Amino acid sequence: MQCLRNAESITVFLETCPHPELHKLISERMAELAEYSDYDISELVNFLVVDPGDSLASVSKELGFPMDYESRPWESFVTHECWHEIVYVLGDDGFGLVIFIPTHDLKDPALSDLCTQYSVPMEELDP
Numbered sequence: 001m002q003c004l005r006n007a008e009s010i011t012v013f014l015e016t017c018p019h020p021e022l023h024k025l026i027s028e029r030m031a032e033l034a035e036y037s038d039y040d041i042s043e044l045v046n047f048l049v050v051d052p053g054d055s056l057a058s059v060s061k062e063l064g065f066p067m068d069y070e071s072r073p074w075e076s077f078v079t080h081e082c083w084h085e086i087v088y089v090l091g092d093d094g095f096g097l098v099i100f101i102p103t104h105d106l107k108d109p110a111l112s113d114l115c116t117q118y119s120v121p122m123e124e125l126d127p
Contacts, residue, residue: 001054001062004047007040021082022049022100029098043095050101055108069118079103079119
């Protein structure tokens with residue numbers, strides 16, 4: 001699991017990211033936040049990139065709360081070709097957390113079940 005909490009860690013991750021779709025998704029989220037250039041990116045968003053071997057319990061521990069809709073509702077939970085993307089807005093100031101989970105080869109059945117049960121394919125959201 002990789003936690004990207006500041007501009008430097010995001011830049012380093014993008015420079016070495018072996019997943020073109022993930023690179024594109026994170027770059028798009030960064031571009032969407034570019035209008036808030038008065039703020040440090042760490043004040044706006046954190047990214048969490050889950051590895052296939054990570055468990056739902058380990059992700060929840062890293063988040064500091066259970067990753068289920070009942071405990072803390074997410075804003076969106078969509079599936080792209082190779083990645084699930086979950087967006088949480090954690091505060092009234094708009095601070096967000098974006099979690100990326102691979103769509104294939106997840107080892108933990110609980111995490112896989114969560115993604116299967118709740119994620120919506122991105123193409124179903126596009127007009």
